[in-house]
Amino acid sequence: EDSRNISHEQSRNESDAQLSNTSSSVRVDKTYNHSTTIINQDLSNTTFDEEKTIARVHALIEKYTENYSNLTDRPVKEALEDLVAFSTRSFDQQAIIVREVFTNVLDAKPRARRVVGDLLDAAHNENIISEKAFLAGVKMIIEAAPDYTVDIPLIWQYIGEIIGAFIGARASNMTLLKPIFECVPDDKAKLFFQVIIRYATKFSSQSYIQSFWQSSGFSLNDLIKANLIDSTFSNEFDWLFDTPEIEQSTSQTKESHSPHPDMQLVKLFKSVNDQGTIVTDSEIITYIREHMGPSEKFYIRNIVLSYLEACLINRDPQKKIQEDIAKKRMTVLNAIIEHKLEAEIQAVYAIQNFVNKLEHPPKMAQLLFDIFYDEECVSESTFFEWRQNPDQSETEGHVVVEISTIDIFTWLQHTESELGAGEEEWEN
Structure with a gap:
């Protein structure tokens, strides 16, 4: 043109x-x-x-x-x-x-x-x-x-x-x-x-x-x-x-042994607000399937970390999550995770890893837990599994994230109790 x-x-x-x-x-x-x-x-x-x-x-x-x-x-x-x-x-x-x-x-x-x-x-x-x-x-x-x-x-x-x-x-x-x-x-x-x-x-x-x-x-x-x-x-x-918040891997070998965002995938996730270049969810899923494999050790984590990196804005002075991208692109994660327990667990650990490397910005972990729960990407039972049975090789940052998300777990427990009471009344 x-x-x-x-x-x-x-x-x-x-x-x-x-x-x-x-x-x-x-x-x-x-x-x-x-x-x-x-x-x-x-x-x-x-x-x-x-x-x-x-x-x-x-x-x-x-x-x-x-x-x-x-x-x-x-x-x-x-x-x-x-x-x-x-x-x-x-x-x-x-x-x-x-x-x-x-x-x-x-x-x-x-x-x-x-x-x-x-x-x-x-x-x-x-x-x-x-x-x-x-x-x-x-x-x-x-x-x-x-x-x-x-x-x-x-x-x-x-x-x-x-x-x-x-x-x-x-x-x-x-x-x-x-x-x-x-x-x-x-x-x-x-x-x-x-x-x-x-x-x-x-x-x-x-x-x-x-x-x-x-x-x-x-x-x-x-x-x-x-x-x-x-x-x-x-x-x-x-x-x-400043000291880098998310260290760039020094080599492809190092990247293969630790979770890391795929920078092209980050660009695709971010494109939701890019003038004239809105990439569809199906195109992103196609990219994932062509360039990343379920057999990779950190397959789910790398995808979720790419998504989280795309959602991050205002690193200085305050770090925030851009919620419009977070919610609009959640359909991609749902299509990849497919309510599988292990995939959901890996998604939660990706959040833990991401927030920990950012040195735990206020309320970020809670917001991400809320979004992943509200958008039905991670189930209530998976969150409790992460909290009650932490992977001993993934302890870094776990306690801090657990403390910072205590409100959502309190709410989940309260909701579960109310549902249980309602079911008992119905049966009686």
Whole structure:
């Protein structure tokens, strides 16, 4: 559709002109200390047609954004194959490709900007686009941003959304923020940072972005001038420097030996409120069945932890559960758990594990117990089984959760007593 692509030819022409004026400076741009393999930048070995490159990127992005699905990585693979078919080892061409990927979705829906962030990550990770070429392309779009502002007032937000999706994909991408921010005007830096981190968190999770940030070793001063950082701004991002609440597994081997959320499943659960990308329950169930197996040791726990991670909001200063997601997505858990005792028990232990790692936010465990009971995902008898016969290998946090949920157990016991008395009266 038209909204997927830039309709402002004047802005594009100005951007293209800016590229030709700065292409020589791009090639001698700063050297960044990263380990990614750099594709050969010797233009004498390869040539390319800029107009054809722009047209190919336009067609590629239109097809890719239309076919993209959260349930399979096939559209990404196909887009990479298309990209390889016309991209060369030319540094300038790669930079133009990056620039055009951005410009083709600047006035599209938020979903399109998110998915091209995924594509840029994949192209960078596969070394189809070198790190220096990626940074050069981003620099060109940032330098051209003032030319787009008249037609696209939210240009900085839209660029930030794409970069947010890109850096949220893997830890190493976070390190590219420093050279990116060297190109950002001082008066845009704070807003740009806010948008990038907000969208990176939305498309990944706050705990992962926190971990990525800490692995980069950055301070806010590395990206934004100290005199621009006030206490309000600093406090807003204090959580980036806190001890991670939910540790990211250091390897796939470690993950296989402990319960952990599936980050793609987290995105699917969260999509209930994502503009234009509401994923149905049946699609989520399909993803679970295709990517996770009942034979896995932590099958139920991983699903429930993914659900809980998607429901978590406002980690700082107060941690809460977003109840609309919690209730709307409970049908998925019901379809997977199917009132099986062992599955229900694993769901309760997932809640215990989740709340314990968050250091027991006030009333969170009770709220989750209420939701799982009210939505008929976990039965009364299962809750009492968890309370009265705790698994000795799952004692961490059990007592604290038991104490914090005492009201619901008191209510359940009272309800059970009333039902028992009513049955006796009926029999008499």
